[in-house]
Amino acid sequence: MTGTLNLVGFGLSAIGPAIATGMIFAAYINGVARQPEARSVLQPIAFLGFALAEALALFGLVLAFVL
Amino acid sequence: MLALSNLRAEGDGFVPPSTNDFNLPPIFESVSWFTKPVLLVFLSVVVVSVFFILASRKAAVVPSKLQFAGESVYAFVRNDLARDVIGHDFMRFVPYLFTLFTFVLTNNIFGIVPLLQFPAMSHVAFPYVLAIFTFFVFHYVGIRKQGFFKYLKEIAFMPGVPKPVYILLTPIEIATFFIVRPLTLSLRLFANMFAGHLLLLVFIMGGDYMMHDSHLIMKLFSPFSFAFGIALTFFEFMVQCLQAYIFTLLTALYIAGALADEH
Numbered sequence: 453m454t455g456t457l458n459l460v461g462f463g464l465s466a467i468g469p470a471i472a473t474g475m476i477f478a479a480y481i482n483g484v485a486r487q488p489e490a491r492s493v494l495q496p497i498a499f500l501g502f503a504l505a506e507a508l509a510l511f512g513l514v515l516a517f518v519l
Numbered sequence: 520m521l522a523l524s525n526l527r528a529e530g531d532g533f534v535p536p537s538t539n540d541f542n543l544p545p546i547f548e549s550v551s552w553f554t555k556p557v558l559l560v561f562l563s564v565v566v567v568s569v570f571f572i573l574a575s576r577k578a579a580v581v582p583s584k585l586q587f588a589g590e591s592v593y594a595f596v597r598n599d600l601a602r603d604v605i606g607h608d609f610m611r612f613v614p615y616l617f618t619l620f621t622f623v624l625t626n627n628i629f630g631i632v633p634l635l636q637f638p639a640m641s642h643v644a645f646p647y648v649l650a651i652f653t654f655f656v657f658h659y660v661g662i663r664k665q666g667f668f669k670y671l672k673e674i675a676f677m678p679g680v681p682k683p684v685y686i687l688l689t690p691i692e693i694a695t696f697f698i699v700r701p702l703t704l705s706l707r708l709f710a711n712m713f714a715g716h717l718l719l720l721v722f723i724m725g726g727d728y729m730m731h732d733s734h735l736i737m738k739l740f741s742p743f744s745f746a747f748g749i750a751l752t753f754f755e756f757m758v759q760c761l762q763a764y765i766f767t768l769l770t771a772l773y774i775a776g777a778l779a780d781e782h
Contacts, residue, residue, distance in 0.1 A: 496604065496768060503765045507703050510710030517538055 462516035469509035476501040533728045536720035541641060541713070556639040563625040563639070571621070596620050596767065604771040605778065612774055615656060619649065620767040623708065627759035630716055631752050638759070641712040643705070650705035653770045661777030670777075704769055711762045715755045722748035 480498035484491050543555045574589025582590060596617045601609040623640065630638030639645055661670045674696050675689050726744030729737045 492603070499761075499765060499768065500772065503707060503769065507707045510707060510714065513714055514706060514710050
């Protein structure tokens with residue numbers, strides 16, 4: 453079996469963004485559950501935070517292929 | 520189309536999909552730059568233009584189905600993205616945001632349209648160009664609004680911060696505005712499309728390999744791989760819409776940041 457250790461490293465590095473994404477959406481759901489009117493205010497913020505956290509995982513993916 | 524023909528070319532033993540699956544050969548032998556992604560980008564321009572020209576041509580108070588579809592997309596970009604994020608004076612930026620959103624969305628969705636099945640944004644050059652546009656737009660807007668030196672000063676020396684902190688903050692702020700923002704904007708879109716296409720390739724190519732394997736048990740399990748590929752196609756559809764939304768949302772946020780008066 454052949455392969456590259458980069459992908460193992462990528463798997464490890466994806467843990468952080470995965471937890472972050474979970475926390476962001478947990479907070480978003482909490483916020484909407486407590487105050488349903490705030491949904492339209494919270495939605496862009498939640499997706500922005502999600503995008504920023506997810507970017508880290510995707511940089512790891514790109515680096516796993518590039519390096 | 521081309522991806523399918525690549526499948527058989529590999530010899531025996533399962534070869535997992537790699538970055539090589541993204542380097543497609545030119546459509547005509549003699550024109551080396553005219554590859555499938557380039558064709559798809561041209562096609563997306565035609566599709567978007569024709570759709571919105573048809574949708575807006577016979578505008579009526581009681582809209583037809585086509586007009587309603589076109590106006591829904593426009594209203595989404597204008598109200599939910601431009602107006603809510605940029606605030607007053609948002610109409611100037613609606614054409615840019617709308618073009619960006621529809622162009623990225625169409626190109627992304629080409630990734631799961633049968634026969635086309637290739638997201639052009641999985642080649643990093645296309646997101647780079649879009650991010651460079653956004654980079655120039657939001658800096659231009661900021662410079663026009665505040666003047667060149669005042670704008671740079673606002674970036675480098677954020678007001679309301681104790682003096683010693685600037686040693687740490689100024690390099691970070693400058694890097695954020697001039698390097699990190701365009702880079703993350705383009706790489707996010709690229710990596711999402713790249714990873715999504717690779718994921719679909721793994722399941723479809725895996726199913727294809729198992730179907731042609733000599734063992735019966737492998738043949739029996741290949742439909743599961745295909746079924747998973749189909750399920751992930753729907754997941755990809757969600758990701759593709761989300762990424763088009765996020766790209767436009769971030770552009771709007773950067774413009775709003777450049778327009779906002781500090782203090």
